[in-house]
Amino acid sequence: MVNVQEQKVLLEVQNLKQYFSVKREKLLQPKLSVKAVDDISFTLCEGETLSIVGESGCGKSTTGRAILRLDEPTAGKVVYNGKNILDLSKKDLRTLRGELQVIFQDPFASLNPRQTIQQILSEAMSIQNSVQKELRKDRMRELMHLVGLPEEALSRHPHEFSGGQRQRIGIARALAVNPKLIICDEAVSALDVSIQAQILNLLKRLQRQLNLTFLFISHDLSVVRHISDRVMVMYLGKVVEIAPKHALFNQPTHPYTRALLSSIPVPNPKVQKERILLSGDVPSPINPPSGCRFHTRCPFATELCSSKEPETVEVQNGHHVACHYANDFFSA
Numbered sequence: 001m002v003n004v005q006e007q008k009v010l011l012e013v014q015n016l017k018q019y020f021s022v023k024r025e026k027l028l029q030p031k032l033s034v035k036a037v038d039d040i041s042f043t044l045c046e047g048e049t050l051s052i053v054g055e056s057g058c059g060k061s062t063t064g065r066a067i068l069r070l071d072e073p074t075a076g077k078v079v080y081n082g083k084n085i086l087d088l089s090k091k092d093l094r095t096l097r098g099e100l101q102v103i104f105q106d107p108f109a110s111l112n113p114r115q116t117i118q119q120i121l122s123e124a125m126s127i128q129n130s131v132q133k134e135l136r137k138d139r140m141r142e143l144m145h146l147v148g149l150p151e152e153a154l155s156r157h158p159h160e161f162s163g164g165q166r167q168r169i170g171i172a173r174a175l176a177v178n179p180k181l182i183i184c185d186e187a188v189s190a191l192d193v194s195i196q197a198q199i200l201n202l203l204k205r206l207q208r209q210l211n212l213t214f215l216f217i218s219h220d221l222s223v224v225r226h227i228s229d230r231v232m233v234m235y236l237g238k239v240v241e242i243a244p245k246h247a248l249f250n251q252p253t254h255p256y257t258r259a260l261l262s263s264i265p266v267p268n269p270k271v272q273k274e275r276i277l278l279s280g281d282v283p284s285p286i287n288p289p290s291g292c293r294f295h296t297r298c299p300f301a302t303e304l305c306s307s308k309e310p311e312t313v314e315v316q317n318g319h320h321v322a323c324h325y326a327n328d329f330f331s332a
């Protein structure tokens with residue numbers, strides 16, 4: 001596991017906000033916005049995998065998109081290698097995009113069906129000018145080896161491959177520009193469990209070989225348990241807990257994290273698990289609850305929780321929790 005304290009910080013997200021305006025239903029209604037990501041901060045160290053988990057709509061993908069400036073963030077800083085990405089000109093951003101890549105759930109949607117794999121990879125290399133023209137063929141063959149596909153795959157089209165193979169092609173395309181940081185947005189969610197494991201193992205191997213850093217977005221805690229060094233839990237646009245993987249799975253502290261974890265099966269049936277059932281739906285991010293956003297669904301909420309937003313407390317080294325009762329829950 002990566003020791004965060006010894007590692008170089010590659011990405012620092014500071015007070016990031018992403019609000020989206022929504023159409024008013026009535027003319028005189030006040031302006032409304034979806035607070036998809038609301039003042040979140042975290043760091044990502046070189047060579048580590050930080051996962052973001054949480055229920056649908058909690059702001060995971062929006063965080064990834066904001067970092068890459070696929071949507072322009074409302075406020076905050078995204079400092080990559082010492083530079084605030086949000087201050088970069090369009091030209092500098094284009095150059096930097098080579099270092100920051102994204103792998104989506106469905107690579108097929110972004111692979112041009114008329115192009116061969118060779119054309120797809122060649123296009124990626126020429127946009128970023130990542131590999132000299134005369135070296136591109138060799139690099140493509142190398143990429144096929146790296147992702148576990150035969151060289152013959154280069155002359156074929158995306159529809160000739162299975163879902164797992166297409167994800168390997170998506171990974172090869174991301175690697176074609178020599179990235180440092182890859183945002184994997186539900187990258188294995190569409191795959192069968194056995195294929196998922198193969199792709200996760202491939203990502204881990206590539207990480208070691210190429211010193212890659214991953215921001216891994218997933219709603220699947222079993223996948224997150226497999227791949228992560230650290231885990232960040234989001235609820236309604238806020239970070240509620242962030243910790244090294246083992247701390248998060250062995251000593252989940254925020255009631256929301258405990259509820260999420262209580263919904264996954266335990267490998268050892270002899271281990272009795274506390275069950276915290278989440279009642280009701282996630283409230284609207286247009287008008288989120290006051291105080292702690294989770295208080296409307298939290299079985300332990302008090303008056304304080306509905307009136308005051310909790311500070312983030314470090315309950316042990318590198319384990320941060322945004323709950324008024326974090327220390328009590330941690331030691332309980």
Ligand SMILES: Nc1ncnc2c1ncn2[C@@H]1O[C@H](COP(=O)(O)OP(=O)(O)OP(=O)(O)O)[C@@H](O)[C@H]1O
Pocket residue numbers: 020021034035036054055056057058059060061062063219285
């Ligand atoms: N372009 C947009 N315009 C308006 N609202 C948006 C936009 N993009 C996302 N949202 C809203 O922001 C909130 C967070 O969405 P986001 O996709 O980041 O969640 P998520 O945690 O990735 O969920 P999922 O696992 O379902 O993808 C949701 O309420 C979503 O509807």
